[in-house]
Amino acid sequence: MGKNDIAVKQWLSAKDRFADLFNMLIFGGSTVVHPQDLEDMEGEADIFVPDKAGGESGIKRYRDIVKRWGNTATFAVMAVENQDKIHYAMPVRNMIYDGLAYTSQMNQIWEQRSENREKMSDAEFLSRFRKGDHLHPVITAVLYYGTKPWDASLDIHGMLRLDDSSGKFRRIKEYIPNYRINLIDAERLERTELFRTDLQQIFGMLKYRGRKRELIRYINQHKDYFSNLDQETYRAARVFLNSEKQLKDIAGDEKEAIDMCKALEELYEEGMEKGMEKGIEKGEERLNQLIKRLLADSREEEISKVVGDREYRQRLYHDFQL
Structure with missing residues (x-):
């Protein structure tokens, strides 16, 4: 995992932001998921899946952020996959992740039933899952914060070529289970004011x-927030703005607040200064080229006029196509 991925992951792993994200995704901004009801889960796991030959195949999976919502008896698994680039196979990728999450639950249930397996029916033993067992729901959000609009398919059906003139493939489509991803396109969110945490300011900034x-102008309109950022939020903001190289990497006390308003203004002024310096250098270069051309054409008497008369100089620039 790269440095930028870690910055976004750490920032979004805060329980209040994580809850806010899912409240917006599922409940339209209403506070249903509470931070105190979230529990961190491991994002990396090794899973052994039984095969037909009686053996097992090992599969390793990595998830960016995973939390358990609810108590130990009744809960849902909530996960976030962070994307800074469009992923054209995201429905398949997420389907595998979610399928493995359910497989992991089944394995855990099976292990808990180790002492009572003799009481199982043949079908239950073969399934490694009892008739009365239940799985906990798995909900995965794809947080996309890239600059280009998401143009990949949002479900499995969108990745299939099933439309034809005869209509036979459209009929087949009815028998193919679909899988849809829950995409959050951060830059193009319309109701950012419904967020209850600083997701509102950060996603609004995008x-x-x-x-x-x-x-x-936007940063200054929200100066109370952006002039007092913690290190974690500042790191994430740099990634979201694609400004890891431009905005300074401020190291120091993690508790020290960072004024992003000032950092951006300094960046803007620095860019203006560099632009002016570049313009001056280019102007001097063109003037030197013009003087050389005049000297080469034995037009020394015009040199003083070129230096002092801007309109005449511009006319000669055009004539000489400098």
Whole structure:
């Protein structure tokens, strides 16, 4: 996992933000998932899946963020997959992740039944799952924070070529189970004001990335928040803005607040200064080229006029196509 992935993962792993994200995804912003009801789960697991020959195949899975919602008896598994780039196979990838999560639950239930297996029916023993057993739901959100609009399929059916003139494949489609991903396209969210945490400010900020003046205006409109960021949020904001190299990596006390308003203004001013310096250098280069051309054409008397008369200089620039 790269440095940028870790920054976003750590920031979103905070229980209040995680709950806020799923409240928006599932409940339209209503507070149903509470931070105190969330429990961290391992995002990496090794799973052994039985095969027909009686052996087992090992599968390793990695999930970005996984939490348990609810108590030990009744709960749901909630997971987030962070994406900074479009993934055209995301429905298949997530289907595998969720399927393995259910397999993991079945394995745990089977292990808990080790002392009572002799009381199972043949069908239950073969299934490694009793008739009265139940799985806990698994809900995966795909948080996409890339700059390009998501143009990949949102479900398995969208990845299949099943439409034809005869209509036979459209009929087949009815018998193919579908799997849909829960996509959150952060930059293009319309109701960011429904978030209860700073997801509101950070996701709202993404609408202006790449447009420095508008971004600075937005940041200053929310100055109370952006002038007092913690290190974790600042790191994530740099990743979201694709500004890991431009915005300074401020190291120091983790408790020290960071003024992002000031950091962006300094970045903007630095860019303006560099632009002006570049413009001056280019202007001087063109002027030197013009003077050389005048000297080569034995037009020394015009050199003083070129230096002092801007309109005449621009006319010569055009004539000489400099």
